[in-house]
Amino acid sequence: MVGGLSGHAAQPGLLDFARTVDPETIALIHGPDYAQEHLGNHLAKTSRASPTSLGVGD
Numbered sequence: 001m002v003g004g005l006s007g008h009a010a011q012p013g014l015l016d017f018a019r020t021v022d023p024e025t026i027a028l029i030h031g032p033d034y035a036q037e038h039l040g041n042h043l044a045k046t047s048r049a050s051p052t053s054l055g056v057g058d
Contacts, residue, residue, distance in 0.1 A: 011039065014039070015042070015043075015046070018043060018047055018049060019046075019047060022047070022048065022049075023049050024048070024049060024050060025049060025050050025051075025052060026040075026043055026049045026050070026051045026052070027051075027052055027053075027054055028040055028051055028052065028053045028054065029053075029054045033053070036053045037053065039051070040052075040053055
């Protein structure tokens with residue numbers, strides 16, 4: 001758990017956290033490939049972060 005976020009935070013909470021922390025890179029390591037791709041594309045468009053999927057899946 002990081003600052004009130006569980007391992008299964010909803011997308012809006014994850015996006016708020018990413019904007020607050022403002023990292024250069026975000027590793028997407030959980031969830032179906034299509035969900036990681038969707039979140040990664042959104043992060044790439046709305047933040048300075050470079051998202052990368054580690055392909056771990058569920």
